[in-house]
Structures are given as C-alpha cells and as structure tokens.
Amino acid sequence: MAGAMSQNRKAVFSFGRHSIGMIASVLFLAPIVWTVLSTFKPAQEARQPPLPPWPTSGFSIENYETLNTFGDGLWASAQNSIYVSVMTVLLSVLVSVLAGYGFSRFRFPFKDFFFLLILSTIMIPFQSILTPIFLVLTRLGLHNTLTGLVCVYVTLQLPFSIFMMRNAFDAVPREIEEAARMDGANNVTMLVRVMLPLVWPGVVTIALFAFLGAWNEFLAALVLMTDQSKFTLPVMMTALQSGRFGAIDWGAVQAGVTVMMVPCLILFLALQRFYIRGLMAGAVK
C-alpha cells in the first residue's frame, strides 16, 4: 500500500517536473525559433506580424536575397565578421598558448608582475578606454581596418585565455617534459609535439570563447569601424534596423539576425562540454 502511494507520488512529481521543464524550455527557445521560421516567409508576408511564425503563403528565401542589396551587402559584412572572428581565434590561441607555457614553465624577471598586469586588465572596462584605442590605432596606421579590430579583440581575450592556458600547462606533470628533454627535444618541439596535445581541451575552450566574443562584439566595432565596407554583421544589421537604408525591412533584419545567431548556436551545441568547462574554470577559481 505504502509502496503504491510512493509510486503515485513519484509519478506526480515526475510529471510536474517535466511540465515545468518543457514550459520553461519553450519560453527560452521560442524567440529564436520564431525568428528563424519567420525568415522563410516571402517579403510581403514578412512585413506582417508573425502570427503564425511559419510561412503561410509559401516557403521563400527572398529575405536572405534582399539582404545583399543593402549597402555593400550582407555577404561583405559576413566576410568581415568571419575574417575578424577567425583571426581573433588564431591570434589569441597562438599568443595565449605561448604565454601560458611561459608563465607555467619558466622563471624570469618580472614574471609575477607581467602575469598580474595581464590578469588585472579584466577589472577595467574596455568601454572606458575606447577613445585612446581609437587614437592608438590611428597612430599605428590601423585606423578603420579589420586588423586593428582583431588586435583589440585579441587583447580583450588575453586575461581569460592566458589564465586558462597557464592552468592547463600547470596540470601537465613535469616528468613528461623531463622524459622528452632526455630524448633531446628542444623548447619548441616540446611545446608543439609533447605539450600541445595534452592541453588541447584548454585550447578548444579559449578558441570557442574568442570566436563568440569577436563574432558578437558590438560597441568597439561600432566605434572603430567608420567605413561601411568594414562593418561587421552586428554593426551592419543595426544600421539596417535603424532605417539607414530606407524603410526598415523586418524580414531582412530577421534573416540577418539568423545569420548572426546560427554559427553561435551550432558551435555551442557541438562544443558544449568545452564551453561549460571554461565557465567553471572562471567560476571556481
């Protein structure tokens, strides 16, 4: 009797739990799904309120096609965004792996000072130093260039990614290095052949954060990229949404938002483990 009671209670509890879970999941996913579905309406229908969200007068990719007619076009901005994000990933991984290895395995003058210097930049909001960054880029001849933007984004990634990489290298037992050194490996071979495979999860984590950071950043890109041909996707889409290219075409805006969201969502779903790992590392330490 008691067994049957608790069985019942368990079933009720489980039903309640899954109801809450499903409803909350729908609330969180609905805006994303709504947008993605709406982009496949014909332009005429996309101007109407999205009720229902899916296309009713036929499937169409018109909204994506019209995106290319504004300014230099969606593809140009997408190319800028891809270039900036990929370069940010490559450079920040390269710089952080080197620095992480250096901070983990060598003793040199001012080591603690440099490490604290890099980490302490996380305390200072980059929003407050944008004007001088603008002037520095001008002085370096990187004014209004994607390369300049990459330099800024890489610098912003460094405190997190160097911290991650130093911890990753710290976790590699020194015996492995000693053994490789006996076999005559020099520093560079050691790093590339022996150490890198061992810290690979850390590298994936910092690469993921660098990509998402660069792909989604808005304020610095808005301030530093003054030439429309250099706009990244967030800046370009905001210009479109503000009516800079005439009447606001909401269908096109939604298509642009979809192009901006989908890479993030795919990368996150594929590399979720590494993402959560990065969050934990930040949260626990």
Next chain:
Amino acid sequence: MTSVAVATSAPARARKLVGAGRRQWVGLIYVAPAVALVTVFFVIPLGMTAWMSLHNWPLMGEHAFIGLDNYFAILRDTRFWNALKFTAYYTVIVTIAIFAVAFPLAIFIERPRPLTNLYRTAFFMPAVVGFASASLLWSWLLNVDSGLFSPAAFDLGLTGKKVNLLATFQPAFWSIIAMVVWKVAGFTMIILMTGLQSIPQDLQEAAVIDGAGPFARFRAITLPLMRRTLALALILSVAGSILAFDQFYIILRGGPRNQTLTAVYWIFNQSFVSFKLGYGAALSMVLLVILVALSLIQLWLLRKPEGLD
C-alpha cells in the same frame, strides 16, 4: 630540476645550471607577445585616458591642457548624473530579476535526472547569442506594426488597439528587462549550479535527519556554503549591467525622451557623436573608478573562507 643537478658532478652541474638559467630567460620571449599587446592596446590607452581627461581635446585641431575643468564640468552635468542614476536603477532591477529566474532554474537542473541535460541546454541557448543579435531580435518582437507582442495582444482582444510598447518609459524599460533576463538567466544559472553542486550531499542528508525543513536547509546550509558563488554571480551581473549599452542603443536609441541613456551610452555620445574626447575621457575615468571599486569589493567577497582552503 635541482635534484637532478645535485646528483651530477661539479662541472656538469655548472653547465647544467647555466643551461637552465638560459632556458629560464627564454620564458620572457614566450610571454612577450602577450605583454606587448596588453601594453599597446590596454596600458597605454589607460594612461592616455587619464591624460586626455585633463585636456580640451576635440577630434580635429589642437588640444589644450585645462587641468581639472572637465571634472568640474561633470559635477554640473545633470544629464550624466541622470544617466548614472538610471544605470544604477536598471542594475538593481535587472539583477534581482535575473536571480529570481536563474536560482530556481539552477535548483531545477542541479541533480542529474532524466532529460536534465536537455533542459539545461535549452535554458542556456539564448546566452550564447550575442547581445546585439538578441537586441535586434527583440526590437522586432517589440515592434508595434510588424512585431509579435502588440499585434498578438490585440488579436487576442487583450488591448483595444495596438499598443506601442517602446513609446513610454515603463513598458519600454520592462521590455528590456524581459529581454535581458531571457538572454542572461541561463548563464547565471550555470554559475549558481556549480555552487549548488559543490555542497556536500551528506550535509543536506544530515539536516534532513535532524528534521530541518527545505526552507531551513536552504537558509542554514545552501546559502552560507554558496557565498563565493553567489558573490561571483552577483558581481558578474552587476558589472555587466553597469556597462550596458547594446540593448539600449539598438532597441530604444536611449529613448523614449532620452530616459534610458546609460552611463556608457552617455560617454559614447560625448566622445563619438559630439567628439568631445577630453570630456568623454573624464567621464570614462569616473566609470572606471566605479568599476575598479566594484572589483575590489569582489576580491574581498571572493576571499577564501578562513580556516578553509
């Protein structure tokens, strides 16, 4: 390294030490690119901000040293203080709202049960979308003619006509709060979850045996043991909110009637719309002091509990 060196003969040891010494210096080369980037794109701009804040610095033409005049001007700049006031108000409200949603979610997904991973992923999805994308998405949902909320409310007969949610302060402000909670709650949830998971299960069980109810357990065990995680989630949320810009720029353009200009938005306007670079730098210094003070409070809150490692 030293234990190996001690075991070898004297000349060999000397050679080894020299080699080791040189190898140690190599570390500088490894960290040099990082230090160079941080110096050029962070330390120098930081120094320049302080320097520029003492100048009248237009975009074109000569800049002139004016001492602390910019700071005196800030004292009289009621629109900046209004922006700071609004930023503080927004920060308090949005942080409470985020925690009110994220904490129950964290408890909901804390323990592995069927489908928990699926729910966790669903709640987290908006967090990986950028603030700009999320703002553009919601500016459409909130649009009075082509959006979702107003037309849906009208169609359902909840409102007599289509209401423009972005035309007056209250609905506009709460729309932003809703959007930010949707976007950020999953992120805060994961951080709180790590705190919940770090609480030893036997403590909770012992309390159950002692007859403590769920509320008493939450107050006496969960909250104290989560102090550092709570402090971290709190600080991340507060710092992020104080620096809010994207959503207010993209969805509201600071409106209606400039009521939603945040501190960063005002600095952006002064520096890059009015091109008063010196004045913008002085405003930045004020913001910077606030954020650094916050970071110091964070370090204090996150200190390791005494007696524990």
